[in-house]
Amino acid sequence: MFEEVKNLLVEEMSINADDITEEAEFGKDLGFNSLELADLVVMCEDRYAIDIDEEKAHTIITVGDFVKYLEELLGEKQ
Amino acid sequence: MAKKTPRVFANAANIRQLTYINNQRRPDKVFLRYFGHDGNLEELTYGGFFERCEKIISAIREKNLTGKRIAIIGENCPEWIEFFCAAISAGCVVIPFDRELLVNEIKGFIEIGKIDAIVFSPRYSKKFPELKSAGALDELEYIIPSYTGEIEDLSDERLISLDDFIKDAVPEKITPSEIMRARPRGDMSIMLFTSGTTGSSKCVMLSERNIMACAKAACEAVNFSENDVTMSVLPIHHTYELAITIAEMLYGITSCINDNLKHVLKNLKLFKPNSMVLVPLFVSTFNKKIWDEVKKKGKERQFKLGMTAANTLKFVGIDMRRRLFSDVLDAFGGNLEKIICGGAAMDPELMGMFDTLGIELCEGYGITECSPLVSVNPYYRRKYGSVGPAVSCCEVKIDAESTDEEGRIIGEILVKGENVMVGYFDNLEANMEVFTDDGWFRTGDVGYMDADGYLYITGRKKTVIVLNNGKNVFPEEIEEYLSKIECIAESVVVGREKENGDVELTAVVYPNFDLYPVGMDISVIAEDIKKKVTELNRNLPSFKQIRNIDVRKTEFEKTTSKKIKRFLVK
Numbered sequence: 338m339f340e341e342v343k344n345l346l347v348e349e350m351s352i353n354a355d356d357i358t359e360e361a362e363f364g365k366d367l368g369f370n371s372l373e374l375a376d377l378v379v380m381c382e383d384r385y386a387i388d389i390d391e392e393k394a395h396t397i398i399t400v401g402d403f404v405k406y407l408e409e410l411l412g413e414k415q
Numbered sequence: 416m417a418k419k420t421p422r423v424f425a426n427a428a429n430i431r432q433l434t435y436i437n438n439q440r441r442p443d444k445v446f447l448r449y450f451g452h453d454g455n456l457e458e459l460t461y462g463g464f465f466e467r468c469e470k471i472i473s474a475i476r477e478k479n480l481t482g483k484r485i486a487i488i489g490e491n492c493p494e495w496i497e498f499f500c501a502a503i504s505a506g507c508v509v510i511p512f513d514r515e516l517l518v519n520e521i522k523g524f525i526e527i528g529k530i531d532a533i534v535f536s537p538r539y540s541k542k543f544p545e546l547k548s549a550g551a552l553d554e555l556e557y558i559i560p561s562y563t564g565e566i567e568d569l570s571d572e573r574l575i576s577l578d579d580f581i582k583d584a585v586p587e588k589i590t591p592s593e594i595m596r597a598r599p600r601g602d603m604s605i606m607l608f609t610s611g612t613t614g615s616s617k618c619v620m621l622s623e624r625n626i627m628a629c630a631k632a633a634c635e636a637v638n639f640s641e642n643d644v645t646m647s648v649l650p651i652h653h654t655y656e657l658a659i660t661i662a663e664m665l666y667g668i669t670s671c672i673n674d675n676l677k678h679v680l681k682n683l684k685l686f687k688p689n690s691m692v693l694v695p696l697f698v699s700t701f702n703k704k705i706w707d708e709v710k711k712k713g714k715e716r717q718f719k720l721g722m723t724a725a726n727t728l729k730f731v732g733i734d735m736r737r738r739l740f741s742d743v744l745d746a747f748g749g750n751l752e753k754i755i756c757g758g759a760a761m762d763p764e765l766m767g768m769f770d771t772l773g774i775e776l777c778e779g780y781g782i783t784e785c786s787p788l789v790s791v792n793p794y795y796r797r798k799y800g801s802v803g804p805a806v807s808c809c810e811v812k813i814d815a816e817s818t819d820e821e822g823r824i825i826g827e828i829l830v831k832g833e834n835v836m837v838g839y840f841d842n843l844e845a846n847m848e849v850f851t852d853d854g855w856f857r858t859g860d861v862g863y864m865d866a867d868g869y870l871y872i873t874g875r876k877k878t879v880i881v882l883n884n885g886k887n888v889f890p891e892e893i894e895e896y897l898s899k900i901e902c903i904a905e906s907v908v909v910g911r912e913k914e915n916g917d918v919e920l921t922a923v924v925y926p927n928f929d930l931y932p933v934g935m936d937i938s939v940i941a942e943d944i945k946k947k948v949t950e951l952n953r954n955l956p957s958f959k960q961i962r963n964i965d966v967r968k969t970e971f972e973k974t975t976s977k978k979i980k981r982f983l984v985k
Contacts, residue, residue, distance in 0.1 A: 351707065362949060365962040370917065371884065372700045375676040382677075391675060392541070395515075398952050398960070 338411075339404045342381075346400075349380060359401035367400075377403075385411060417638055417775065419795035424634040424665040429599040429623055431472070431504035433664055435591070438465035441641075441667050447493050448686065449672040452537060452562055456685075459493050461667065467493075471501030471577075473584035478557070481506045484528055484606070488512040488521070489536030491651040491672045494561035494577055496660060498534050499651075503604050503623050510606045511652035515956035518542060522551035524608050528618065528840070532557035534577065547571070599624040603837050607654065607783055609887065616892075618840035619783050621654070628833035629786035630661035632806035637755055637777065638794035639690060641667045644750070646688040648673045648697065654787040655758055655885060659692045680704075680746065687748040694758035694885035698765050698776065699916065705743055705772075722771045736773030743772060755791065757781055758885025760872065762916040763800040778802055780872060782858050783887075784849070785809065786834040789858070790870045801869040808833045812855070813864055823863040827876055829855040878981065880910030883917050886958040890981075893920065893959060900947045902927050902940075905971050907984040911963065919962040922948065923984050925970050941966040 339359060346352040352367055363369040369377070374397075378389045387410045397403050425440075427433035437446070442462030451457040459467075475481060485507050489495050502509045510528050512521065521542070524530070532555055535543070540560060546552055555573060563576040600623040607619040639645075645663060647670050649656040663670050671686035673679055679697075691697075709718045725736045737744060737752075744751060754769065757779040769776040779791030780802035789811060792803035805811040809832025816826035835856045839845040849857045859877035864870055875881075880888045890908035897906040904927040910918040926940050945964055952960040971979040 360949075362952070362962075364919075364957070364960055365952075368913070368917075370696055370700065371957055372676060372679070372696065375679070379677050391538075391677070395957055396953060398949060 338408050339400070342400060342404050342407070345377070345380060345384075350377065357400060359399065359404065361400050362398050363400070363403075364398075381407060385414075387411065387414060417794045419793075420638070422635055422638075423641065424631075424662075425667070427627070427665065429504070429597055429627060430500045430661070431468075432594055432597060433661070434461075434465045434468050434500060434504075435594045437461040437664060437667060444667065445669045446664070447496070447670055447672060449491075449493060450674040464493070464497065467497045467581075468501040468504065469586055470581040470584050471498060472505045473587050474581040475502060475505040475507060476587065477584055478580070480532060480557070482508075483531040483556075484508045484510060486510040486512050486525065486528070486530050486533045487535070487652070488514060488516070488533065488539050489561060490514060490538055490674070491647055491656070492536055492561070494534070494536065495651055498561070498577070499657070503600070506600070508603055508606055510608075511657070513608075513652055513956075514539070514650060515958070517954075517956070518545050518549055518551070521546060522549050523616075525551055525554070527616075528606055528608075529554075531555065532559060534559040534561055536561045599627050601837075603840070605654075606840055609783060609889070616889075617842060617845055620837040620840050621786055622837050625786040625834050625836060626654075626658055626661060628808040629658045629788045629806075630665055632808040632834065633658060633662040633788055633791070634665050635807050636779075636791045636793045636803070637662075638753065638775075639663070639666050639668060643668045643690045644671065644686065644688045645669070645690050645692065646671045646673055646682060646686050647692075648676075648679060649692065649694060649758075649885070653758075653885065654783050655694075655781060656692070658786060658788060659755075683746075683748040683751070685748075687750045689750040690753045690755075691751065692755045692757075694883065695756060695761040695765075695916075696759075696882075696884035698754065698756050698761060698769070699883065701747065702765055702768060704746070708743075708746070725771055725773075734773075736771065740772045744774075753777070753794075755779060757788075757791070757802075759881045759883045759918070760916075761883075766797070766799050780860075780870060782860070784836045784856060784858070785830055785832075786836070788834065789828075789830055792869075798865075798867075798869050801865070801871050803870065804868040805830075805832075805870070806834075809835065811864070811868075811870060813862065814857070816861075819863070823865075825861060825863050825873060828858045828860045828862050828870065828872075830858060831855045880908070880918065880920065882910070882920075882958055884958065888920060888959055893922070893961065896951055896955070897922060897924065897948075897961075900944075900951065902930050902944055902947060904928075905979065907971060907979055907981050908961070909984055911985075920960065921963040921965060922961045923965045923967060925967050937966060937968060 343357045346357055347354050378394050382389055425436045427436050444461050445458045446461045446464050447459040485502050499509055558574045559577055559580055561577045563578050603620040604623040605621040609617045673682045709715050721739050725739050728735050753775045755777050761778050766776045777792045780789050781787030788806055790803045790805050809830050812829050814827040814829050815824045819825055861874040862872040878890050893908040894906050897903050903924045905925040907923045909921050911921045912918050931940055948961050
């Protein structure tokens with residue numbers, strides 16, 4: 338899942354692949370603002386047919402947090 | 416540039432009069448278009464809005480809440496605006512809460528503000544069991560969810576849904592002439608907390624007169640009209656969005672409510688607004704999206720040529736902009752033609768960029784204490800880089816401190832007028848600091864005025880950091896959180912501007928070296944501090960999260976009274 342998210346960030350959001358680690362923070366390390374984070378959330382919702390909770394989205398700090406949350410949602414879906 | 420034309424908007428003295436006038440003039444016109452609780456698109460007319468407000472006014476009186484303090488927390492929705500308008504009209508004091516407040520902050524504000532009741536929307540109901548167990552709700556007379564439904568784990572006799580609250584209200588017997596004779600309230604009508612519940616917290620008191628003066632002045636300066644359709648994306652608890660909502664009501668505009676940041680682009684295509692009121696975050700993100708899309712399609716060269724062609728044609732009197740860039744404009748619904756931008760500093764180049772596309776961008780300047788509008792570029796004469804001349808309800812002057820190399824007088828921006836706050840609540844010291852003896856309000860912002868009276872902001876005297884989403888962050892509050900991290904001995908939080916103009920919160924920290932082995936590499940210490948700050952960030956609303964950390968090897972320079980000389984930290 339990490340690799341999928343990484344590819345999404347590189348291809349769709351023009352983020353440098355070297356900057357994307359599990360520990361990288363969206364705001365601090367990848368330079369995301371709240372609207373860009375919202376964009377990423379929508380992209381993932383569309384791609385995986387899931388619904389990401391707005392409250393939960395606020396608590397996502399690192400790429401690792403996001404990957405973990407996606408895995409949880411996809412696990413629940415199955 | 417557009418020609419100056421007469422502005423046509425309601426000459427209402429207060430909010431109740433405004434709702435009444437709209438009910439008389441345009442009862443069937445849609446005021447709000449929004450997503451209902453079940454996600455379906457719904458509409459509320461000006462007539463329906465008036466009726467609901469009148470019912471709430473009656474209910475407030477019948478339940479002896481007149482003159483009491485009522486907090487509202489929730490996303491932008493009809494119930495929020497209805498309750499706000501009705502409560503002000505019923506003589507209450509409204510306390511709009513930031514939707515991102517933490518439980519302990521809500522508890523603190525309820526206590527400090529001596530709040531009597533709270534209205535909240537469904538999304539916030541999850542917080543209520545926690546608020547109850549923290550004792551935050553103990554002193555409240557009413558807890559009013561804006562929807563009909565149970566709150567899990569919160570059985571409480573003070574709990575009453577908004578529908579039940581107004582169900583048996585008997586409409587007040589008041590004649591049209593009584594409504595039309597009324598004056599706006601000059602006393603405290605709105606309380607706005609400017610930061611967390613730390614020592615740096617202040618509460619701004621605004622009157623109904625303040626907010627009405629500001630909204631009318633906004634109407635005079637912007638080229639909105641009754642036929643406009645706007646889309647509301649900024650949080651309604653901000654005075655900026657609040658004053659704009661009142662201004663839209665003065666014009667009789669249809670306002671569409673964006674339900675979620677995630678859906679901005681989708682909703683732009685759905686609502687097709689022709690005008691929007693934004694903060695720089697949106698404008699710069701829209702700009703980035705345009706360029707990303709152009710690059711992705713490999714049309715960068717054509718796009719730049721198109722921009723040159725559009726500007727050349729416009730120069731000779733042929734306006735082809737909207738036709739040339741119709742595919743770009745379609746991404747924003749296709750009708751967007753005017754944007755008002757304020758709340759934070761905007762990159763002046765964006766105004767040129769949007770002009771080229773056929774979207775008129777007017778930048779303004781405001782501060783919560785001025786309800787908030789102080790100045791805005793009028794549609795008929797805009798200047799790049801300026802935040803415009805003072806709006807009609809106030810005067811602005813510069814408290815001369817220095818002269819720059821071009822001979823301009825630079826100093827603190829002072830404001831006097833009907834939009835200036837009643838004062839800070841229960842804070843004599845702060846009031847003494849910000850008001851001069853002859854009644855001018857010291858904004859804490861620094862700038863200069865040109866010969867035409869246009870204002871330019873150049874800096875800030877106070878410590879507050881203004882982010883490009885318009886949010887204010889008080890560094891002292893974040894430093895207090897950092898002081899609780901054991902491995903940090905001292906810290907100063909500053910706002911650093913990035914290359915793209917965004918401001919990011921940066922913590923400059925001096926580690927507690929006693930906790931680390933002597934000679935340990937500073938990069939290892941920095942990594943440890945970074946992990947602790949990431950943990951802190953998890954408990955902070957996104958706008959208060961620290962984006963950058965600078966670790967220094969030496970203590971901060973101090974004054975004789977042992978305070979950090981924070982002005983030395985950049």
